[in-house]
Amino acid sequence: MARLFVSLKLRLIAGVLSGPGGGARLVGLIIAIAGALCIMPVGFVLLAAQHGKPDAASVAVVVFTAFALGWLVFPVATFGTDETLDPARLALLPLRPAQLARGLFAAALTGIGPLVTTVILFGAVAAVATSPAAALVGIAAVAIEVGLCVAGSRALVTALSGMLRSRRGRDLGVVVSGLIVLLIFAVNLAIQASVLGGPRSGAGLAVGGTMRSVAAVARLAPPGLTAHAIADASAGRYPVAAAELGAGAATVLLLVWAWTAALHRVLENPDASTQQASRGGRQAAAAGATVARSSRLAWMSGPARRWAGRAWQSRALTTAGRELRYYRRDPRRKRQLVSLAMPVLWILLGAGAFAGSGLGGPGGAARVGGAAGVAGSAAGAGLSAWPAIGAGLFAGLFSSANQFGIDGSAAWIPFAATSRWQDLRDDLAGKSLAGAVLTVPVFGLLYLVLGAVRQDGRGAAIAFALAICACGASSAVATVISVLLPVPVPERRSSAFGGGGAGQGCLAAVATFAGLGVALALMTPVFVAWAMLHSGAWLVVAGPAYGAAAAWAGRLVAARVGFRRLPEMLAVVSRAI
Amino acid sequence: MAANLWKRFGPTIAVAGVHLQVPAGSFFGLVGPNGAGKTTALSMMTGLLRPDAGSVWIHGADVWRDPVAVKAAIGVLPEGLRLFERLSGPELLRYLGRLRKLDRETTEARARELLAVLDLAGADRALIVDYSTGMRKKIALAAALLHNPRVLFLDEPFEGVDPVAARTIRSVLDAYTQSGSTVVFSSHVLELVESLCDRVAVMSRGQVLASGPVEQITAGRSLQDAFLALVGASAAEGTATLSWLGSSSA
Numbered sequence: 001m002a003r004l005f006v007s008l009k010l011r012l013i014a015g016v017l018s019g020p021g022g023g024a025r026l027v028g029l030i031i032a033i034a035g036a037l038c039i040m041p042v043g044f045v046l047l048a049a050q051h052g053k054p055d056a057a058s059v060a061v062v063v064f065t066a067f068a069l070g071w072l073v074f075p076v077a078t079f080g081t082d083e084t085l086d087p088a089r090l091a092l093l094p095l096r097p098a099q100l101a102r103g104l105f106a107a108a109l110t111g112i113g114p115l116v117t118t119v120i121l122f123g124a125v126a127a128v129a130t131s132p133a134a135a136l137v138g139i140a141a142v143a144i145e146v147g148l149c150v151a152g153s154r155a156l157v158t159a160l161s162g163m164l165r166s167r168r169g170r171d172l173g174v175v176v177s178g179l180i181v182l183l184i185f186a187v188n189l190a191i192q193a194s195v196l197g198g199p200r201s202g203a204g205l206a207v208g209g210t211m212r213s214v215a216a217v218a219r220l221a222p223p224g225l226t227a228h229a230i231a232d233a234s235a236g237r238y239p240v241a242a243a244e245l246g247a248g249a250a251t252v253l254l255l256v257w258a259w260t261a262a263l264h265r266v267l268e269n270p271d272a273s274t275q276q277a278s279r280g281g282r283q284a285a286a287a288g289a290t291v292a293r294s295s296r297l298a299w300m301s302g303p304a305r306r307w308a309g310r311a312w313q314s315r316a317l318t319t320a321g322r323e324l325r326y327y328r329r330d331p332r333r334k335r336q337l338v339s340l341a342m343p344v345l346w347i348l349l350g351a352g353a354f355a356g357s358g359l360g361g362p363g364g365a366a367r368v369g370g371a372a373g374v375a376g377s378a379a380g381a382g383l384s385a386w387p388a389i390g391a392g393l394f395a396g397l398f399s400s401a402n403q404f405g406i407d408g409s410a411a412w413i414p415f416a417a418t419s420r421w422q423d424l425r426d427d428l429a430g431k432s433l434a435g436a437v438l439t440v441p442v443f444g445l446l447y448l449v450l451g452a453v454r455q456d457g458r459g460a461a462i463a464f465a466l467a468i469c470a471c472g473a474s475s476a477v478a479t480v481i482s483v484l485l486p487v488p489v490p491e492r493r494s495s496a497f498g499g500g501g502a503g504q505g506c507l508a509a510v511a512t513f514a515g516l517g518v519a520l521a522l523m524t525p526v527f528v529a530w531a532m533l534h535s536g537a538w539l540v541v542a543g544p545a546y547g548a549a550a551a552w553a554g555r556l557v558a559a560r561v562g563f564r565r566l567p568e569m570l571a572v573v574s575r576a577i
Numbered sequence: 578m579a580a581n582l583w584k585r586f587g588p589t590i591a592v593a594g595v596h597l598q599v600p601a602g603s604f605f606g607l608v609g610p611n612g613a614g615k616t617t618a619l620s621m622m623t624g625l626l627r628p629d630a631g632s633v634w635i636h637g638a639d640v641w642r643d644p645v646a647v648k649a650a651i652g653v654l655p656e657g658l659r660l661f662e663r664l665s666g667p668e669l670l671r672y673l674g675r676l677r678k679l680d681r682e683t684t685e686a687r688a689r690e691l692l693a694v695l696d697l698a699g700a701d702r703a704l705i706v707d708y709s710t711g712m713r714k715k716i717a718l719a720a721a722l723l724h725n726p727r728v729l730f731l732d733e734p735f736e737g738v739d740p741v742a743a744r745t746i747r748s749v750l751d752a753y754t755q756s757g758s759t760v761v762f763s764s765h766v767l768e769l770v771e772s773l774c775d776r777v778a779v780m781s782r783g784q785v786l787a788s789g790p791v792e793q794i795t796a797g798r799s800l801q802d803a804f805l806a807l808v809g810a811s812a813a814e815g816t817a818t819l820s821w822l823g824s825s826s827a
Contacts, residue, residue, distance in 0.1 A: 321672075410659045413661060419645040420644075
């Protein structure tokens with residue numbers, strides 16, 4: 001049975017590779033294998049190099065714990081990934097749960113992940129073991145740890161499988177995966193900042209101290225206990241080592257039992273898929289909402305109310321309203337919001353680590369006049385320009401790239417009501433407006449806080465203006481690209497890290513990032529004027545105005561071009577991937 | 578009216594010179610086997626897919642040259658294209674009402690009525706992504722009818738729909754055509770086409786094999802028999818093999 005499951009998994013991989021888009025997937029697989037071939041020896045050698053160092057045991061404990069946690073979190077964030085591991089697909093086959101568990105266990109052990117895990121864990125063994133007996137304990141510890149990883153991950157995924165198959169569960173998974181990426185980004189930034197910030201030896205000591213305190217907590221849990229058995233065996237404390245291995249093995253057995261129980265439940269109960277929301281009292285609520293909306297403008301005078309009512313009904317605001325609902329409800333939009341957090345972090349880093357080119361000071365103009373590439377010069381305190389421009393460029397890009405990709409085939413609805421190019425212009429304006437509603441306040445709040453903390457209100461205002469200017473310029477370019485090169489964005493179930501379609505997506509990504517350069521070029525007049533005027537104060541008004549004008553011009557171009565190719569755009573974004 | 582419509586996807590010719598004349602006020606059925614080109618033809622007639630050659634006129638306006646007049650005059654229920662799934666039914670209708678430049682009171686009144694008639698009023702907070710297939714078809718029909726179009730194009734409106742929802746959709750369409758409006762719809766359910774439509778066209782391999790009043794096409798037979806005769810399929814086909822099927826010894 002185990003062999004059957006392993007061959008089923010291999011066949012499914014082969015089937016995916018030979019199907020449509022198989023070329024791109026083959027490239028992905030080759031990259032994954034090449035990455036694994038690099039990571040395995042590097043991880044092994046880095047860990048083995050800890051041999052004889054005082055923190056080796058702590059490192060082993062942390063590594064064992066990190067792998068166990070990774071195995072728990074990753075499949076949940078990527079929806080359990082793998083068809084061969086989904087017990088519900090096998091529910092109709094005449095298999096006993098024990099047979100099924102054995103088969104699924106074998107399938108879970110097949111793949112690059114378990115291999116990478118095993119090899120790197122052996123690096124930890126090489127770091128800690130100082131005798132043949134300790135090495136033997138290490139081999140047992142690795143076997144138990146791999147068992148912990150696989151059984152723990154399967155038990156959790158099986159227990160959550162109903163939720164992971166439901167629409168709400170998948171939505172949550174997409175957002176969680178985005179947050180994990182952001183967390184990794186933030187941790188990376190924090191480590192870089194702390195390591196670069198202090199003297200090198202001090203940073204090293206700080207990292208070592210953190211490692212020891214994390215290890216002291218982690219060694220109380222089964223993965224840490226299992227890892228610590230190697231150190232205890234090296235020190236000749238064999239009974240303690242045996243007890244620790246026993247605890248790890250008992251946990252594996254417990255997890256296998258929990259997994260089998262979860263399998264029973266999944267096989268015997270119908271799929272708890274998305275529940276219909278309860279229906280009571282809805283009509284009353286809808287009627288109430290209508291009344292609330294019509295009375296919202298009651299405080300205005302007659303003509304103002306009529307004008308506001310017309311604006312409210314306008315196509316741009318209608319589209320903006322729908323987009324904002326999508327930001328609230330669509331996991332792909334939510335991930336875009338998570339991506340928006342990256343520029344925010346960048347600004348924070350710019351304000352902290354590269355403490356600045358002193359925008360508030362008189363010399364700021366000249367320094368940013370030469371901004372092409374200098375990430376803030378060393379002189380002076382205050383807020384630097386470059387992070388603000390970079391963050392603005394990224395924010396404009398994230399909020400305006402591939403405007404129709406997320407609409408997908410639903411783009412036919414506005415297209416069916418688009419009979420003049422101005423309709424498309426209004427749609428694009430609405431989409432940009434929704435992005436601005438989310439971006440501008442974030443930048444505003446951030447620079448308000450940064451200005452207060454650094455006591456540099458003038459610098460904060462200029463940096464904010466530059467960010468908005470850059471945001472407008474990159475939004476203009478991204479809007480034009482999204483009309484020329486629309487890319488379907490699948491509501492992908494199997495991977496939360498999936499982007500656009502193969503080939504086309506890659507091309508659009510390259511075009512969009514090339515667009516960053518174009519956007520920067522669009523800002524040239526601002527840079528030139530700034531360098532010539534030797535003052536940044538006028539930027540507070542002119543920067544956002546220039547950004548808004550650029551975005552408006554981009555929309556005009558995009559609408560005129562896009563209107564002529566609506567059916568072609570629809571055909572591309574409707575393509576199933 | 579469609580004249581000499583052609584569409585090619587790579588090496589495949591999906592529609593090869595389709596001519597169709599649909600009289601105003603008729604209930605027109607488009608039938609054909611899978612892959613006959615019905616969806617492609619309807620997409621080209623509604624301006625959602627650009628034909629390689631040929632032209633389409635609706636009430637005297639060219640679909641590709643006069644989109645303002647055409648898009649205001651038609652309602653579409655496409656097959657295989659999604660709606661804005663993360664909106665609720667009423668939100669979708671409100672959004673469409675504004676796109677179609679209906680005033681708010683009209684949109685609200687029509688949306689309420691359509692949701693009630695189509696039995697969707699109870700689910701007005703649920704997102705469309707959580708709707709069943711039948712509910713999706715019904716909200717798509719409501720979306721197509723909201724601006725009271727003169728011509729309605731429906732691609733497989735009864736596909737995957739339970740009998741209760743089918744009866745609801747049917748009664749709405751009956752009421753719509755009795756007012757003198759035109760319906761063009763494609764379907765696999767020949768009995769339904771026969772009972773609903775006054776005119777029918779049979780498509781196969783990208784071409785129209787026959788088109789006209791139902792009685793003329795059927796010529797005294799059932800539409801099913803006329804259809805099979807036209808597309809050249811034999812009812813006995815495919816039953817010659819599988820001789821093992823039906824024995825109890827697995």
